[in-house]
Amino acid sequence: MNISIFELLTIGIGPSSSHTVGPMRAAKTFVDDLQSLLSQVVSIRVELYGSLALTGGGHGTAPAILNGLEGQTPEDVQPEMVPLRAQQIIDQQIIQLKGEHPIAFDMAHDFLFHYNETLPQHPNGMRFSAFNAGGQLLKTADIFSIGGGFIVKSDAFNQPLAEEKTVPYPFATARELLAHCKQHSLNISDIMLANECVWRSKAEVKHHLLHIADVMKHCIERGCTATETYLPGSLHVKRRAPSLYAKLSKDGTQKIQDMMNWVNLYALAVNEENAAGGRVVTAPTNGAAGIIPAVLSYYIHFCENATDDGIIRYLLTAGAIAILYKKGASISAAEVGCQGEVGVACSMAAGALAEILGGTPNQVENAAEIGMEHNLGLTCDPIAGLVQIPCIERNTMGSIQAINAAQLALMGDGEHLVSLDKVIATMLQTGRDMQTSYKETAKGGLAVNHPEC
Ligand code: SF4
Structure with a gap:
């Protein structure tokens, strides 16, 4: 696993790399992965586990995720817009998935905090699920925010974080x-x-x-x-x-x-x-x-x-x-x-x-x-x-x-x-x-x- 310096020093938003930056990236990744399914999605559910649920409130996790679901990235989003846009989504009860597909969204019903549960792979777990008009699950993904803004999908745990490159001077110690x-x-x-x-x-x-x-x-x-x-x-x-x-x-x-x-x-x-x-x-x-x-x-x-x-x-x-x-x-x-x-x-x-x-x-x-x-x-x-x-x-x-x-x-x-x-x-x-x-x-x-x- 070779890591670029630009994965370690990234330009993002506060207040937390694991609880704000990572979750925004995770949400964006989930909606990007929907691809052709996106047009069929009528509802979405977000679940936070472990440390994300416990301290997400103070770390801006929910606003970051809502903006990420709309396609925003920590690098490009206007920091001051993150809480404002999140509040609009909550008040209007509509979220624009990827910025292009509006669906109904009820914060109390569709965004859940599991304070006493942790997903097995890592303390910072998120589960995203998308449903069609019949209430059937179209796609679900467990994504983990593993620190420093890095995210890993459950099926990629312990896999290389980026495209593997052969570096001239490999080192791990x-x-x-x-x-x-x-x-x-x-x-x-x-x-x-x-x-x-x-x-x-x-x-x-x-x-x-x-x-x-x-x-x-x-x-x-x-x-x-x-x-x-x-x-x-x-x-x-x-x-x-x-x-x-x-x-x-x-x-x-x-x-x-x-x-x-x-x-x-x-x-x-x-x-x-x-x-x-x-x-x-x-x-x-x-x-x-x-x-x-x-x-x-x-x-x-x-x-x-x-x-x-x-x-x-x-x-x-x-x-x-x-x-x-x-x-x-x-x-x-x-x-x-x-x-x-x-x-x-x-x-x-x-x-x-x-x-x-x-x-x-x-x-x-x-x-x-x-x-x-x-x-x-x-x-x-x-x-x-x-x-x-x-x-x-x-x-x-x-x-x-x-x-x-x-x-x-x-x-x-x-x-x-x-x-x-x-x-x-x-x-x-x-x-x-x-x-x-x-x-x-x-x-x-x-x-x-x-x-x-
Ligand atoms: S690790 Fe905890 S105490 Fe230390 S800076 Fe981060 S949030 Fe604060």
Whole structure:
């Protein structure tokens, strides 16, 4: 299974890659698969299971699915239109399948939440069914949102996620990756770029990566200049990025003594945009979408001689590290808790920063290992099922931790006791040992202990 960086860093909408982006893709996939049956469909049923049912309300799952059934994609939909269009569908009780086939739709009857049931393959399961005028089932499909916006149909579980390509430097472990680097005297980003070129030309890869960096930059800018005081949802969480930005930018410069505040700001800005359902880059998930842009912005604004080439190599290295987690463990909080989101993003950013600051492949591996080691056991317990508390602030922690991990690794010689592969295996085992209530169910931790009575 070879994974392109553009499956890991995708442009989508908030607030959740597994509960918003994945479900929208799943719904669109289902209606696309109807093909010639579409004209016969008179009713549709959507069922959510497990974590999707439990936290889907706070994660915008239903609006995402309704828009997906109408043919919208996370990449192209106008983020602000998603809740508005969903409300119209619910109020008018008509949905336009694929944007072309109107049918009656009753939210209370046709959209079901199975709070106490989980489909066997994965905690984030959806079942879509389409019926004809006689009430007969035309088509049904179980589709799973397996983290980071990836979806898998039940019959394709454990199959390759995309058309299988033979890459010049295949790797599933850090050990294999480092062996390629050593044998060919290449950096991790070189390996990743060579592999990526089986999908598209080098110029296209670089162009797409700079575009992704641009979307990240604009997301930070929107978060810093947002005019709404509060984020959506029952918690009435205040946006902090605009006031922090106003404080820090008083004299128009980004002073080195304020570096930590700026990095915090970049992460807050992205995650507040994400919580508001805005346009973000899933990296590798939406809940943890602030860390890669925050550390990238640290490089751009606080490191000497930042270049476009450095930005490209940063994203390539981050992608290589994400592949190690995707293949060796999981990036789904419903499977492994927040280790798989903030932990993985921290590890990716730490390794990527180490590489562009001149680290050897062993130092990069060391940085990525440090980035995860101190996130082992991190649970997922978002209050009210909203991707706000602890998520937004947690991205500031992950960003600063990533910079520190890179610095620690760069001060060493790459030699260290616990390998990245061992820490990835430990992360997966810890996730398996973690009680289900701490894995994106809003049934444990802060989610049940707030507010205190
Ligand atoms: S607690 Fe972590 S894993 Fe859970 S929703 Fe928030 S950011 Fe994602």
